[in-house]
Amino acid sequence: GAGVSQTPSNKVTEKGKYVELRCDPISGHTALYWYRQSLGQGPEFLIYFQGTGAADDSGLPNDRFFAVRPEGSVSTLKIQRTERGDSAVYLCASSLAGGATDTQYFGPGTRLTVL
Amino acid sequence: ELKVEQNPLFLSMQEGKNYTIYCNYSTTSDRLYWYRQDPGKSLESLFVLLSNGAVKQEGRLMASLDTKARLSTLHITAAVHDLSATYFCAVDRRTGKSTFGDGTTLTVKP
Incomplete structure (x- = not known):
């Protein structure tokens, strides 16, 4: 079956621009996670959705970052007024229900480069 | 704040x-x-x-957990080139928020 997909795979933008990154989770997975991974580091948690609601958004670095999941499936991570420090690979993962033995399945990521 | 440390960060074997x-x-x-x-x-x-003393194995990799020591190990047996990759551990508290280590980059040489 299809895994987690993310679009675009690469995004190059200029400082100050707005970007949207999309994540399509595995069908039927209610939990969805966004992470950011900088070169040479482990993924850094951004936000976790359970269904349509953000169960934990404590990892969003500031109010330029926002994420939505209006129908409980596809999610969009939105970054306003991008800065060079936002450059990273943005990873999305989904899991069946966020339960005790849940496995997170990761997408291929979107590489964001802010010039 | 939950912190996760891995070592070594680089491993050539x-x-x-x-x-x-x-x-x-x-x-x-x-x-x-x-x-x-x-x-x-x-x-x-x-x-x-998930629990103290848990041990899982898949092929040449075996992972274990000691919750009292707050330590997990990933043991590699008779390494082969195909195992070359970066390995991350991550922990969470059932909140959905995983905290990752910085990874161990493993290179297996013939």
Whole structure:
């Protein structure tokens, strides 16, 4: 079956621009996670959705970052007024229900480069 | 604040040898994960460890968890080139928020 997909795979933008990154989770997975991974580091948690609601958004670095999941499936991570420090690979993962033995399945990521 | 430390960060080993990667975490956690990441690729889940003393094995990899010591190990037996990758451990507290270590980059040489 299809895994987690993310679009675009690469995004190059200029400082100050707005970007949207999309994540399509595995069908039927209610939990969805966004992470950011900088070169040479482990993924850094951004936000976790359970269904349509953000169960934990404590990892969003500031109010330029926002994420939505209006129908409980596809999610969009939105970054306003991008800065060079936002450059990273943005990873999305989904899991069946966020339960005790849940496995997170990761997408291929979107590489964001802010010039 | 939950912190996760892995060591070593870089590991070069010969085929056929055994080695262990260590993952320490700073506060009580409910779940510990091990992932593999190949260069330019996303993360692949290897193991989920839920309780003290848990041990899981898949092929040449074996993971264990000691919650009292806040330590997990990933043991590699008779390494082969195909195991070359970066391995991450991550912990969470059933909140959905996983905290990752910085990874151990393993290179297996013939």
